[in-house]
Amino acid sequence: MLPASASDFPVTVQSCDREVTFEAAPQRAISNDVNLTEMMLALGLTGHMVGYTGVSDWKTLDETLRAGVGQLPELSSNYPTKEVLLGADADFFFAGWNYGMRVGGEVTPDTLGEFDIAVYELTESCIHIMDKPKASIDDMYNDLLNLGRIFGVAETAQALVDGYKDDLADFTASLPALEEDVAVFVYDSGENKPFTAGRYGMPTALIEAAGGTNIMDDVESSWVEIGWEPVIERNPEVIVIVDYGSVTAEQKADFMRSNPAFKDIPAVVNDRFVVLPYVEATPGPRNVAAIKTLAAAFRE
Structure with a gap:
């Protein structure tokens, strides 16, 4: 990876509903969550980072990520506070x-801007503050x-995206x-009420690319809690389980298999459960692998 040239700057990028200008490449960056951190790793940016946050509490740290982050510290196991970011002298x-x-929280682009910490927002998540088209693999490419x-590694990023597309x-x-x-149906978590992906969540794009339809495609949200009634009514043929956290994928599948309310759902009758690790189900470099897994499952 060639170092960025000063002549490449300033650059302005669109981050949700904001334009953000950078006079130089950040040198003390922090990423939150496993999928966003993997985007940084895929671009070879660990030399620009002082750490990452929001991974271990969700039990999403696998060997691939562990090897990639090397000596970088996890500065917070969950969402970081403003003090965590300031304490690390972050600039991004x-x-x-x-x-x-x-x-409305304490860590936002506005609150961090007061301390000269620039923020770039994950494209999929912009639906929480503005209107945007439904989820697309292009959201990940855009990021x-x-x-x-x-x-300052635009050529590296373009080559990576072109490779994924090819x-x-x-x-x-x-x-x-x-x-x-x-x-x-995407089953993320929850027993009394399921947490799932709606129209604006990345699983919708992955499922469509693989030849399926998210039965919650009409839900105007990205990740959202719903009731079980529409799941039962819409008769999914396949259930995609998002694997992370303290409840295992097998425990989630067993909950559905053992609940009489779900006994007539075709996916349960035929035991058609597909497991996607969290890092594949959320926007990031492993989305292509997720599409391949789903496509194979849909054709069994």
């Missing part, structure tokens, strides 16, 4: 709404390209056609 925070920041510009195009071209889209 890569986070998202409900990915390290909360609307990589913007990070490339912010850190890989996905080759894979999609080789897929046998489905007679009709497969009806899919």
